Amino acid sequence: MGEPRRDSGEPRDSGDRQHSGDHEPLSFPEPETVTERRRRRRGLLMLGGALLALVATVATLYFSPLLALRSIEVSGNDLLTDARAQELVESFYGEPLPQVSTADIRAALEQENVVADVHSRAELPHTLHVEIQEHPPVAEVHEDEAVLFYNDAGEVIREFREAQVMDAEGYATPEISAEAALEDEAVFAAIVSVLGQLPESAREQMSAASAESIDSVQLELEDGRVVVWGSDDRGDEKAAVLEAILASSAEDFAQAQIIDISTPSTPVTR
CATH class of the missing domain: 3.40.50 (Rossmann fold)
Structure with a gap:
């Protein structure tokens, strides 16, 4: 009676060689809510970056000596002389233009009783236009x-x-x-x-x-x-x-x- 045939170590049929670890994992579509959250987070990050850049730009302009006030052009004054008007606003020269408000200019000019109201308009980079409304003499x-x-x-x-x-x-x-x-x-x-x-x-x-x-x-x-x-x-x-x-x-x-x-x-x- 012959001896049982031993396994010669030869590879078996391909069907016999597959192991459980060789299977591809199953993929599932990402839930829409997760995708939306990721999209929203990415949008917020981009918006935040843009806002930071804008704030940095505004802050730079607000404090920048490159926008120093060098010229104040006054109009609408009749009884208030040009010389007196310039004297009253003299302290604003050299200030960053974005920092000089109409309220500041009005407070300076209203030291004279003739001044009823004041409006101002900035013209970059160095000019401020000031329009004065006077009380009429009665x-x-x-x-x-x-x-x-x-x-x-x-x-x-x-x-x-x-x-x-x-x-x-x-x-x-x-x-x-x-x-x-x-x-x-x-x-x-x-x-x-x-x-x-x-x-x-x-x-x-x-x-x-x-x-x-x-x-x-x-x-x-x-x-x-x-x-x-x-x-x-x-x-x-x-x-x-x-x-x-x-x-x-x-x-x-x-x-x-x-x-x-x-x-x-x-x-x-x-």
Whole structure:
């Protein structure tokens, strides 16, 4: 009887040689939620990087000496001289332009009573444009050799002295006596308040204004007629009535010496 056949060590059939470790792992599609989270995270990282770059750029410009303010161009000023305006904003020269705000410029210029409002606009790299809005002069007071202009709040907005006095003649502002300005503040305040309520076209026809009390303001027209205004109450109504009277060719108004509009609903002439 023959011996059993031994395994010769020869490779077996390929089907017999496969082992469990040789199988390819199964792949499954990634859940949509995971993909979306990964996409969102990548977008946030990119956005964060862009924001950091933007902040760095802005910070560089905000503090950069390359944008130092070298020129301030002022417009809209009439009573405020160019020299005085430049003096008030002088401290801003050399500052980085993005750091100079309209509020800063306004605070500097409003040291002068004539300045009502200020707007500014930067022009890179070195220029700031400043536009000034002024309070209009409503009255003038002659004091010694000077002419003082006042706004409707009773504040001096320009003083002309010596050689400058001639420059004051170009403004149509009614004159108030120096006594009224100096002796009784309440009376003076009433006068300038009334003058401030007048339309500019009417104020230009006034030569003087006076009052003995806060309720007895009178305006003198250039043609000699006197307008009795009274107190500063109902100012809008009185201004409208006066404007209509000045534009009227009616004989009662044209020949009257006194026009009383202290009660605006019933003006009286005499």
